Amino acid sequence: MKKIKLISMIMVLIMTIVVLAGCAPAAPAAEEPAQKLVFGLSNAWIGSEWRSQMLANFQQACDELGIEYVVEHADTDVPGQIAQINNLIAKGVDAIIINPADIAALKPVMDEATAQGIVVIIIDAEIPGDDHVNVVINQSEWAAISARWLVEKLGGEGDIVTIEGYLGHPANEFRMEGVAEVLAANPGINLVGEDTGQWDPATAQKVAANFIAANPGLDGIWTQDGMAEGTLLAVEASGLPYEEWPQVVCEARGSGLRSWKRVLDEHPDFDCIAVINPPGCAYDAVYVAYNLLMGKEIDESKLVGQFGNTLYKPLTVIDKDNLDEWLGVLEGKADGYTLDKFMTMEEIDSWFK
Numbered sequence: 524m525k526k527i528k529l530i531s532m533i534m535v536l537i538m539t540i541v542v543l544a545g546c547a548p549a550a551p552a553a554e555e556p557a558q559k560l561v562f563g564l565s566n567a568w569i570g571s572e573w574r575s576q577m578l579a580n581f582q583q584a585c586d587e588l589g590i591e592y593v594v595e596h597a598d599t600d601v602p603g604q605i606a607q608i609n610n611l612i613a614k615g616v617d618a619i620i621i622n623p624a625d626i627a628a629l630k631p632v633m634d635e636a637t638a639q640g641i642v643v644i645i646i647d648a649e650i651p652g653d654d655h656v657n658v659v660i661n662q663s664e665w666a667a668i669s670a671r672w673l674v675e676k677l678g679g680e681g682d683i684v685t686i687e688g689y690l691g692h693p694a695n696e697f698r699m700e701g702v703a704e705v706l707a708a709n710p711g712i713n714l715v716g717e718d719t720g721q722w723d724p725a726t727a728q729k730v731a732a733n734f735i736a737a738n739p740g741l742d743g744i745w746t747q748d749g750m751a752e753g754t755l756l757a758v759e760a761s762g763l764p765y766e767e768w769p770q771v772v773c774e775a776r777g778s779g780l781r782s783w784k785r786v787l788d789e790h791p792d793f794d795c796i797a798v799i800n801p802p803g804c805a806y807d808a809v810y811v812a813y814n815l816l817m818g819k820e821i822d823e824s825k826l827v828g829q830f831g832n833t834l835y836k837p838l839t840v841i842d843k844d845n846l847d848e849w850l851g852v853l854e855g856k857a858d859g860y861t862l863d864k865f866m867t868m869e870e871i872d873s874w875f876k
Contacts, residue, residue: 561591561616562593563620567603571722577646577647623648626650660838672772682715684738688750715741731744751774754771780846799862799864801861
């Protein structure tokens with residue numbers, strides 16, 4: 524946070540000099556207009572609608588603020604993302620918003636960016652460090668909410684399996700930590716299988732089908748966004764009578780909520796839960812970076828998380844009581860659309876002194 528404060532002080536000093544200069548006699552030649560801010564976005568995976576919405580949200584916030592932007596948005600590995608960030612540094616951007624593919628490997632290039640006075644904001648994950656800010660939901664708690672719900676639905680006893688996202692991805696790792704904490708606190712729940720669905724609905728459906736076939740009497744399946752609908756479809760296609768279905772969790776996407784509603788119409792006692800993972804974190808991150816560049820300082824009492832450098836967005840839960848309300852929000856939206864929420868300007872302002 525020290526370098527962020529230094530950047531803010533420099534910006535205040537520059538603006539003070541500009542104001543004082545404006546009080547001096549006018550120069551013979553017309554002054555050049557103030558240079559526009561330029562923000563960069565680095566994203567190393569484009570395999571989901573969530574990422575497309577994230578990009579659109581980043582662009583929307585930049586447009587609202589009159590900020591030019593440069594986008595590095597492609598399927599690549601960690602060295603590829605390091606190259607993305609180096610490209611943005613070379614282009615002289617004022618801020619970089621990063622959806623990281625790795626927690627540790629990006630730190631050196633992030634340090635290079637902040638050393639050059641660039642504001643760095645991480646989204647969709649938490650990375651330790653004093654020179655950047657993470658703007659994200661609490662991924663661990665996000666996953667723990669639905670895991671606790673599943674445990675409660677099973678009465679604290681039973682056999683379950685988990686289907687996770689990309690192994691090693693920061694968001695997935697934090698989520699699985701949250702699930703592990705819930706399971707550790709509930710010894711009556713037996714974890715009988717673990718696999719990855721790679722955040723792909725079709726892959727998750729196959730994995731779930733294999734788990735159901737290999738574990739007769741399976742009580743529950745926990746998974747996460749992009750894969751919950753595939754899991755539900757696998758349960759429906761299993762041939763099991765409804766009374767023997769393993770309990771599943773749901774997801775806050777268009778097709779996921781619509782499938783939930785369809786099953787609920789067929790089986791009025793069907794119950795499920797979804798927690799919104801908003802791609803709007805990219806929108807919020809742009810406003811945080813802009814405020815920092817305008818000289819504002821973050822209220823350090825608002826910095827939380829395991830590294831003490833994170834601004835958490837609030838979590839929103841969808842259950843049987845508000846399902847219809849959120850289905851209404853989906854009117855006219857594509858099946859791949861992820862339910863989203865932006866922070867209000869008042870909420871963003873509350874993060875600053």
